[in-house]
Amino acid sequence: MLDALLQRFRQHDRLALSRLLSLVSRGENRDEILAAVGAPxxxxxxxxxxxxxxxxxxxxxxxxxxxxxxxxxxxxxxxxxxxxxxxxxxxxxxxxxxxxxxxxxxxxxxxxxxxxxxxxxxxxxxxxxxxxxxxxxxxxxxxxxxxxxxxxxxxxxxxxxxxxxxxxxxxxxxxxxxxxxxxxxxxxxxxxxxxxxxxxxxxxxxxxxxxxxxxxxxxxxxxxxxxxxxxxxxxxxxxxxRRHARAADAEDLIRRAQETVAVRVAALQRARSEPLNRLLVEWQKGSVPPGEAANALLRILADAEANRADRTQSGVTQV
Ligand SMILES: Nc1nc2c(ncn2[C@@H]2O[C@H](COP(=O)(O)OP(=O)(O)OP(=O)(O)O)[C@@H](O)[C@H]2O)c(=O)[nH]1
Ligand SMILES: [Mg+2]
The missing domain is CATH 3.40.50.300 (P-loop containing nucleotide triphosphate hydrolases)
Known part of the structure; x- marks a missing residue:
């Protein structure tokens, strides 16, 4: 249902836009929607x-x-x-x-x-x-x-x-x-x-x-x-x-990057990502040091993004 809405949104359907706005205005599926609509x-x-x-x-x-x-x-x-x-x-x-x-x-x-x-x-x-x-x-x-x-x-x-x-x-x-x-x-x-x-x-x-x-x-x-x-x-x-000018500030860049990572991790958790689950299990066992775990997490996120970009290109028109 949400997937269908997002697909129609990418095809520039205003009704889909309206429905997605209603969802995020109530805080429903917010992170998932934001991750899916992506950067402008x-x-x-x-x-x-x-x-x-x-x-x-x-x-x-x-x-x-x-x-x-x-x-x-x-x-x-x-x-x-x-x-x-x-x-x-x-x-x-x-x-x-x-x-x-x-x-x-x-x-x-x-x-x-x-x-x-x-x-x-x-x-x-x-x-x-x-x-x-x-x-x-x-x-x-x-x-x-x-x-x-x-x-x-x-x-x-x-x-x-x-x-x-x-x-x-x-x-x-x-x-x-x-x-x-x-x-x-x-x-x-x-x-x-x-x-x-x-x-x-x-x-x-x-x-x-x-x-x-x-x-x-x-x-x-x-x-x-x-x-x-x-x-x-x-x-x-x-x-x-201003919103973009602010990003010239290193602290702002870090904060925004953290937000983006949080949103994408939440989306992966919801999608029950296998690589993320494996990493979490290792993490809970204490068998990966923080630095290595961070690198692994970034690699998982990068792979997921690359997959998403592939799907978007082969599937629907970008708006
Ligand atoms: N004289 C004059 N009156 C205006 C002008 N623009 C708006 N008004 C009047 O000011 C009143 C309020 O206008 P709105 O646009 O509803 O004001 P608002 O700030 O959106 O009001 P709220 O949403 O209730 O906070 C209306 O009666 C308008 O006709 C203007 O340029 N000159
Ligand atoms: Mg008004």
Whole structure:
């Protein structure tokens, strides 16, 4: 059943994509699915949009979808709603507020928050990897932020966009100061409203304080008039792909390699790999020293990967 799904996924079947996302969003068969979908043929640009309720995240995402589709890029959206985990209404509302024609190049998925912050981040990360393996150019994540989860979004995304809006007659509220520190781009949204310019100025000076002068772009944008949407997209596109940049760091490389090994070993255990079982028996007897056991394990993993690559080449088209 899972094998059939994975096969259809590799043939670019969107229903299979949808089913696999449901599984990993519940943490079911996650390691196995991640191991099977494998590394993406090219990285997606993962953009998280965060900001207080009603700041216009969904509406702006709709505009960004139009922008990227206009450039021929494919877009996936993950809309999270930690504020109303029990009701699907808000999520459907979100979909409604993303005024885009469904087409083959757009995939929108709403998800209610899973309880526990770590779990949300884990499941989201897994969903992003599945969407990336499917081949989307852009992955947009809407996270309703009361600060919580924003650092997780920072980890997960290449670019974290913080949305603020002009406050009527008042100074901007700075309860989001913590988020300011992790934002890669600040968008002053609803720039058609009065006070947008002043708000942008305030953000600029607050950022200079927080970041000690490191340049975080501030963009004024209105989804209502469309002004600034293209500029925001260009600003997003100009940011480095952080998830990949991080891998230049040796510690990060080691951590990621460990994760990959863990995922692949789990998949082999589930597949009841004979060579792995033999090694484990020897290991339990204490008859192999750790260094040798590690080498043997790496050889088993390399063989399994080579077999998998063979099967993929002879069987189905890679996406
Ligand atoms: N004036 C103005 N209003 C906007 C703009 N974009 C969105 N809105 C309005 O802002 C309200 C909230 O928009 P949403 O896109 O639902 O905001 P959200 O941040 O996704 O909200 P939650 O998902 O509930 O956190 C709606 O009534 C929109 O019509 C804009 O550019 N200008
Ligand atoms: Mg929304």
């Amino acid at each position: 043929s090219k990285p997606s640009r993962v953009v998280a949009l965060t900001g207080a309720g009603g700041v216009g995240k969904s509406t702006l995402i709709g505009k960004l979808i139009e922008h990227y589709r206009g450039k021929g890029q494919t877009v996936a959206v993950l809309a999270c709603d930690p504020q109303s985990p029990l009701s699907g209404g808000a999520l459907l509302g979100d979909r409604f507020r993303m005024p885009v024609q469904p087409d083959e190049g757009v995939f929108i998925r709403s998800l209610a928050a899973v309880s526990g912050r770590g779990a949300v981040a884990d499941h989201l990360a897994a969903m992003v990897r599945v969407l990336e393996a499917f081949g989307f150019d852009i992955i947009l994540i809407e996270t309703a932020g009361a600060g919580q989860g924003d650092t997780a979004a920072h980890e997960l995304a290449d670019v974290l966009v913080l949305l603020l809006q002009p406050e009527a007659g008042d100074d901007l509220q700075w309860e989001k100061a913590g988020v300011m520190e992790v934002a890669d781009v600040v968008a002053v949204h609803k720039a058609d409203l009065p006070g947008a310019e002043r708000a942008a100025g305030q953000v600029r000076s607050a950022l200079d304080l927080v970041m000690g002068g490191e340049l975080v772009p501030v963009v004024r944008v209105s989804s209502r008039s469309g002004d600034g949407v293209a500029e925001l997209a260009q600003t997003i596109d100009a940011r480095p792909l």
